[in-house]
Amino acid sequence: LLKPKKLIAWSYSRLSIHRECPAKFRFKFILKLPEPPSPPMERGLAVHKLLESHVKTRTAPPTLGKEFAHLRPELRTIRDRHPECELELAFKRDWERVDWFDPSVWCRVKIDVTHDLEKGAARTLDYKTGQIRPEAHEESLRLYGLATLLRRPELKRLETGAWYVDHEKKPRVLGVYEDNLRRFVQDEQRYWEEQAAPLNKDKRFAATPSRFACGRCAYSCRRTDSAGRPGPCADAV
Numbered sequence: 001l002l003k004p005k006k007l008i009a010w011s012y013s014r015l016s017i018h019r020e021c022p023a024k025f026r027f028k029f030i031l032k033l034p035e036p037p038s039p040p041m042e043r044g045l046a047v048h049k050l051l052e053s054h055v056k057t058r059t060a061p062p063t064l065g066k067e068f069a070h071l072r073p074e075l076r077t078i079r080d081r082h083p084e085c086e087l088e089l090a091f092k093r094d095w096e097r098v099d100w101f102d103p104s105v106w107c108r109v110k111i112d113v114t115h116d117l118e119k120g121a122a123r124t125l126d127y128k129t130g131q132i133r134p135e136a137h138e139e140s141l142r143l144y145g146l147a148t149l150l151r152r153p154e155l156k157r158l159e160t161g162a163w164y165v166d167h168e169k170k171p172r173v174l175g176v177y178e179d180n181l182r183r184f185v186q187d188e189q190r191y192w193e194e195q196a197a198p199l200n201k202d203k204r205f206a207a208t209p210s211r212f213a214c215g216r217c218a219y220s221c222r223r224t225d226s227a228g229r230p231g232p233c234a235d236a237v
C-alpha cells in the first residue's frame, strides 16, 4: 500500500489520468518518474505561451506567424477586455479558496483566459490545440466555470468555451450559465466531489490495463526509453 505523505491535490488532468489508470497516476505524480517528451504536448505548451503573451502584452504583442494569423481579430478583442491569463485557482475540500501551494489544497484549476463581456457577464476560455472535440472538453469547461463563479460570485452570466486554435477563428461556446447560478455551483460542487472521491480514497493505485491506455502510456514495459530500458509497468497490454 502506498501512503502518500500529504493530501493528493487533484486537477482535471490529474483526475483524467487516474480515471485512465491509477498505476499511471502513481508513476507520474507520486513516484514522479520522468516521461519522454511528447511532441504534441510540447507544441501545446508553446502555443499556450504564445497566446498568453499575445493577449497579455498591451504595447507590442509577439508576432503571430502565418499559422495563427486567423486568430488575430479575436485575440485583439480579448486583449481589449482586460483579460486575466493563466489564472491559478486553488480550493480546499470545502471549496474555500486557498493559495496554490497551501498544504490544505484539494483542487487546482488553471484557466487559460477569462475576461468580462459586459457588466455582470464574463467568459472563461480554454485554448485547445489538435482535434476539435467539444464532447471531450465540455466536462473540464464545467469545472473551469465552477471555479470562475466561486471566485466571482457577483457574476450574473458566464460563458465557457474551447478555442480550437488550429482550426477556428473564434472560441466555441460550450456552456452558458445565467439562470440560477447558485444551483449550478451547488450541483457542480457535488459532481466534482463524487468524481474526485475514487482518487481521494485510493491507497493501492492498481493498474487497470487497456489497449487504449497502455498503447499511449510512457510507463509501459513494451516501450523503451532513449537508453533502451523498458518502462516500469509490467501490467501493460
Ligand code: SF4
Residues within 6 Å of the ligand: 020, 021, 022, 023, 024, 027, 207, 208, 209, 210, 213, 214, 215, 217, 218, 219, 220, 221, 233, 234, 235, 236, 237
Ligand atoms: S502501461 Fe497500462 S497498466 Fe501500466 S501504467 Fe500504463 S496504462 Fe496503466
